[in-house]
Amino acid sequence: AQKITQTQPGMFVQEKEAVTLDCTYDTSDPSYGLFWYKQPSSGEMIFLIYQGSYDQQNATEGRYSLNFQKARKSANLVISASQLGDSAMYFCAMRENQAGTALIFGKGTTLSVSS
Amino acid sequence: GAGVSQSPRYKVAKRGQDVALRCDPISGHVSLFWYQQALGQGPEFLTYFQNEAQLDKSGLPSDRFFAERPEGSVSTLKIQRTQQEDSAVYLCASSLPAAMNTEAFFGQGTRLTVV
Numbered sequence: 001a002q003k004i005t006q007t008q009p010g011m012f013v014q015e016k017e018a019v020t021l022d023c024t025y026d027t028s029d030p031s032y033g034l035f036w037y038k039q040p041s042s043g044e045m046i047f048l049i050y051q052g053s054y055d056q057q058n059a060t061e062g063r064y065s066l067n068f069q070k071a072r073k074s075a076n077l078v079i080s081a082s083q084l085g086d087s088a089m090y091f092c093a094m095r096e097n098q099a100g101t102a103l104i105f106g107k108g109t110t111l112s113v114s115s
Numbered sequence: 116g117a118g119v120s121q122s123p124r125y126k127v128a129k130r131g132q133d134v135a136l137r138c139d140p141i142s143g144h145v146s147l148f149w150y151q152q153a154l155g156q157g158p159e160f161l162t163y164f165q166n167e168a169q170l171d172k173s174g175l176p177s178d179r180f181f182a183e184r185p186e187g188s189v190s191t192l193k194i195q196r197t198q199q200e201d202s203a204v205y206l207c208a209s210s211l212p213a214a215m216n217t218e219a220f221f222g223q224g225t226r227l228t229v230v
Contacts, residue, residue: 004157033215043204044118045158045221052216091157100171101146101213105157 003027004092004106012112013082020067021077021109023092031097034075036066039089039108048090051075082113117141119222121207127228128197136192136225140209147190148219149182150206158206164190165212197229 005024013019025034036048051059051066059066067076079086089110093103120139128134140147145166150158151174160174166187175182179197184190194201204226208219 031215035218037221043223043226045206045208045219047218047220050216050218093157095215097215101163101217102148102160102171102174103158103219104160105150107155107157 002106003104004094006092006106006109008109009107010110010112012114015084015113015115016081018078018080019082019111021079021090021092021111023075023077023106025073025075025092025094027073027094027096029096029098033095034066034068035093035095035103036064036075036077037091037093037105038086039091041088045091049077079111082111084113084115087111087113119207119209119220121205121222121225123225124223125226125228127230130198130229132197133193133195134197134227136194136205136227138190138192138207138209138222140188140190140207141220142188144209144211144220145187146210146213146217146219147184148208148210149190149192150208151176152204152206152224154203161192161205163213194227197227199229202227202229 032053034051037045065078089108092106147164149161152158163171164184179195181193204224206224208221210219
């Protein structure tokens with residue numbers, strides 16, 4: 001079974017609009033961390049935001065926020081006020097406490113921002 | 116530079132050739148990871164080092180893949196007798212001692228094409 005599922009292969013948004021990128025996860029480990037990374041066409045993975053399974057509040061980092069719904073096992077990324085530079089691939093990833101230190105990535109969502 | 120550096124950026128190998136991919140992590144980062152990213156997919160874990168010790172190599176797809184980090188800094192991923200299915204981007208990431216919320220910093224990757 002997929003550990004990380006990103007069901008949106010591509011998303012399109014206009015500048016200054018908000019966009020939500022979906023991520024659901026599957027784990028039986030009570031302790032885990034969820035990450036979102038951005039991958040522009042240049043190839044490097046850029047860390048955006050982190051949410052721990054025991055965190056009571058949703059994580060926020062500037063224009064990025066994570067809509068964490070633990071019971072539904074979802075960790076959607078919300079980007080407010082989209083910019084042209086936000087166009088990239090976005091990956092959701094999980095680290096499970098019992099499984100060690102490796103990040104497990106989803107297949108990604110391509111976000112295209114137009115003017 | 117301050118980031119993770121990978122070389123070469125691009126490598127074309129004939130089927131059956133051996134290749135060596137290099138990763139220079141951020142200075143002081145004890146944890147180092149290798150990932151394989153096929154076209155249109157998310158990165159998949161290959162192996163993990165803490166200093167010079169290879170603590171997890173469960174993701175290496177076959178015994179043709181070998182990684183080392185002899186002095187706890189630079190790491191090399193070697194692929195022997197390359198096959199077409201080895202064509203992918205190989206990403207290296209480094210971090211401070213890996214904990215649940217530790218951010219991994221990625222290099223730009225090496226794109227390997229086996230012809």
